[in-house]
Amino acid sequence: xxxxxxxxxxxxxxxxxxxxxxxxxxxxxxxxxxxxxxxxxxxxxxxxxxxxxxxxxxxxxxxxxxxxxxxxxxxxxxxxxxxxxxxxxxxxxxxxxxxxxxxxxxxxxxxxxxxxx
Amino acid sequence: xxxxxxxxxxxxxxxxxxxxxxxxxxxxxxxxxxxxxxxxxxxxxxxxxxxxxxxxxxxxxxxxxxxxxxxxxxxxxxxxxxxxxxxxxxxxxxxxxxxxxxxxxxxxxxxxxxxxx
DNA sequence: TCATTACATCACCACTTGTTGATATGATGA
DNA sequence: TCATCATATCAACAAGTGGTGATGTAATGA
Numbered sequence: 001x002x003x004x005x006x007x008x009x010x011x012x013x014x015x016x017x018x019x020x021x022x023x024x025x026x027x028x029x030x031x032x033x034x035x036x037x038x039x040x041x042x043x044x045x046x047x048x049x050x051x052x053x054x055x056x057x058x059x060x061x062x063x064x065x066x067x068x069x070x071x072x073x074x075x076x077x078x079x080x081x082x083x084x085x086x087x088x089x090x091x092x093x094x095x096x097x098x099x100x101x102x103x104x105x106x107x108x109x110x111x112x113x114x115x116x117x
Numbered sequence: 118x119x120x121x122x123x124x125x126x127x128x129x130x131x132x133x134x135x136x137x138x139x140x141x142x143x144x145x146x147x148x149x150x151x152x153x154x155x156x157x158x159x160x161x162x163x164x165x166x167x168x169x170x171x172x173x174x175x176x177x178x179x180x181x182x183x184x185x186x187x188x189x190x191x192x193x194x195x196x197x198x199x200x201x202x203x204x205x206x207x208x209x210x211x212x213x214x215x216x217x218x219x220x221x222x223x224x225x226x227x228x229x230x231x232x233x234x
Numbered sequence: 235t236c237a238t239t240a241c242a243t244c245a246c247c248a249c250t251t252g253t254t255g256a257t258a259t260g261a262t263g264a
Numbered sequence: 265t266c267a268t269c270a271t272a273t274c275a276a277c278a279a280g281t282g283g284t285g286a287t288g289t290a291a292t293g294a
Binding site: 139141165166168169172173187189190191 | 281283285286291292
Binding site: 009010011012013014016017018020021022023026027030063064065080081083084086087088090091092093094095097098 | 126127128129130131133134135137138139140143144147180181182197198200201203204205207208209210211212214215
């Protein structure tokens, strides 16, 4: 790829957005909007399996979106920066206008879908 | 999954962010920040192959992030909403602070990487 | 009509990624 | 020390996803 602009910056940004691009991770971030939670609380809040939640938390932590802190045998996670919440809100606002388009985005959801007229 | 909050909303948001989560698509959006471009111009600007660019453009269009307009035998694409650019800027600002963390996010990039001390 | 240009689609491959179940690690308390 | 709880890691699998080359389609102009 011969990407025009700053390739490193673009790669970083893609990686950042990838942290937001999975429903399980978004549900974790959503749960953390209210405040810090332990892994068990996150598992209960999201319905994810414990290893799965732990895996996604590791990803979010590695990407700098959340921060972990060990307290006894508990590990609590919280958002690393208020702008993580702001970015989620910005997405909500954008969605308010393009929701119809995104809702119709069947590119990766349906197979054999008939062509649009 | 027993996702706590509005599952549909979370799914939509994940789909929206997925549009931003690939370097090729980000480079296309980055090129479109300056204004509308034809597919050929996008191919030249990004270095992507023509079918690949067309595929990503189709994804971006289906997701409502860009809009296409046919003009003769050319098809020009432009950002669907100024907030797409704003969201990209918000990500840049967030990256300014968490860049170090994202830079170290080797979870999906390296295999057999030794553990951090 | 025919060649050419611009773009989209298809078939296929390789790699990435999310999920699960099993298991390891590590802290706490009896 | 031993049992238990909280969390992380591992192996393995299935599905999603990006990439390429070949081909189709539609518009333009000679």
